[in-house]
Amino acid sequence: MITVEEAELIILAQLKDYGTETVPFELAPGRVLAEAIEADRDLPPYNRVIMDGIAIAYKAIEQGISTFKIKITQAAGEQPIDINDANECIEIMTGAALSASVDTIIRYEDLEIENGTARLLITDIKQGQNIHQKGKDKKQGDIVAAANQYVTPAIISLAASVGKAHLLVKKWPKVMIISSGDELVDVADSPSDYQIRKSNNYTIKAVLKQHGLNADMLHIPDDPEITKQQLQNCLQSYDVILLSGGISMGKFDYIPQALEELQVKKLFHKVQQRPGKPFWFGRHDNGALVFAFPGNPVATFMCLHRYFLLWLDAVLGLPAKAHVYAQLAHDFIFTPPLKYFLQVKLNFTKQGILSAQPVEGNGSGDFANLADTDAFMELPLERNEFKAGEVFKIRLFKSV
């Protein structure tokens, strides 16, 4: 049996470039940038007025001028208009581009305008005030967003500003989620007294969708021939197969045998952890990966976050996420020689501390509590007692 850290290393050694594609920038949020975005011109691209008012040449102030003849009104989007004399001003609107003949904006609030003349109501005027200077944020050619990060709304804004109507993004690996077992019926069906409904596959799909990935789903019945045929098809058509359950010593688990016959090489089976000890991971000769999660819902959920999403970030070229640490809110004991993934509910204290309250479940098969949980806290393998106030790493999962 290997440790969590060993399992992670083995999985992260199975990286592959799934390529890139170009998408309209509006569809890019949540994708991973495969190119750097550069400024096509300075940002701002011109000396930009940030208050409605008048534009003057500051030398007029130095000359003691306090009354200005309004030459014309210039709206945002209009060609900049020059003044010819320090006595003149341009009535000018927020967003407008300044001509080189003016360099200072006096806002309406500080003016009295009458008969085409603006009179200053204040004397404290700074050269260049109320102007967002050309190139102050970025210079033409500067990188405004680096590659290998998620396209956020902020990056959408930058892409729009620099005219990147299309963005090169990473392709998702093609993922198939497989459920198996004749004890599972469809959600809309009524199970008999000894059956249950499919659920893990929908949970996995929903988690992947949170991360932008649309996976397919397939149910395989307990039949050796069908199992082998379906797995073979999937290994040819998908980059990753996520299984939940079906990899055990059970007599009707035809999946392990089929995987072996189909040349899927086991890279590990069983990890020193709870939940999820029977986690199996393998690789087909063609590169397709098989993550076979234990069937219990909490184990599947944990392994999906702890291993598959970590792998997904890595293949997408995202930098490893910074670790998140939280304080255990009360003492906890766990004696088996396994790394325990404790379900916790988080809150931020007024001291700025992230506090983690263990959520007591009925063992790893109890999914009902997971809805009240924000993260798994990783309790070190080599210890059995964990004290309130101690700090451990946590793995957050997304609520929405």
Added chain:
Amino acid sequence: MITVEEAELIILAQLKDYGTETVPFELAPGRVLAEAIEADRDLPPYNRVIMDGIAIAYKAIEQGISTFKIKITQAAGEQPIDINDANECIEIMTGAALSASVDTIIRYEDLEIENGTARLLITDIKQGQNIHQKGKDKKQGDIVAAANQYVTPAIISLAASVGKAHLLVKKWPKVMIISSGDELVDVADSPSDYQIRKSNNYTIKAVLKQHGLNADMLHIPDDPEITKQQLQNCLQSYDVILLSGGISMGKFDYIPQALEELQVKKLFHKVQQRPGKPFWFGRHDNGALVFAFPGNPVATFMCLHRYFLLWLDAVLGLPAKAHVYAQLAHDFIFTPPLKYFLQVKLNFTKQGILSAQPVEGNGSGDFANLADTDAFMELPLERNEFKAGEVFKIRLFKSV
């Protein structure tokens, strides 16, 4: 000028029920539940085997029996099979339902099976072991997920388990995002030296989409008649209009006049904050709300998160989010009599503390830095100096 807290109260007084709709549960992630989900039967619905092995009656152990005749093999999903004698066992698979005649599971690892007989390799056996007891997680009729919360992957799992193939969820309000101004050109276009591209509208759309809401977009040119006509249409067809820019004292801002003519009542204009001081909020007689954010991108982003998303949570019936607190990483001075929304980058220290590093921007119009920012820290209005180590509220925004 009102305070941030006053603005929040005025906005949160404008709540309305936008109704509910029924959606297939697979499409429900990210929606807000409008009904409680109940267990249609006990969870688990039967005494469920959690390890492959044999099922025995514990009284056999008390009688000193250690060798069992395998009566039959029972797969998951098969009708439970009784034993007739304490010497018998059922070879049984994970997920199977136990008959009332057996109450204890011995896993394969602790057995030797030969010629249809299973011999125990261990003596330490507990009655009921390796069984997930019927009803242990939830009883039939128990609420497994309360109304008025986001549908998470965990809730998808619960919905699937209890057969809720359709879920009643809250309807989104209909939202129109309006940009205006002839200085704005389309993203794919080349702006002249005094024009810029539209971007705020795309940013708003991307943020709303992160929260599951699909908003429409419209650009209004600088023309008083068109402005009025378009706004009138929007006020009839949408619940909320989000404007970015166009509400100032500028001569070519036809929006304020049009709103007034269209009976949109101003509820406030200007908030004691930076960025976003010129934020305008109003309400049409028919109930439609107008959030008019200042045109600068950071102000729009901040107001959208601080006010609109807060309002959205409230109309959807979500409980107010718990406050998040972070420690300021270094001293910061801000003297204007405004509440400052400081852009910060967050990290979790190994002490479990959430530390907030100010991201120095070039003023509120600089969007380039927002891509490096995780949250706004709210620095109290009544103070000017903020010391490293002090803790203040932050508003996180989503990365993806």
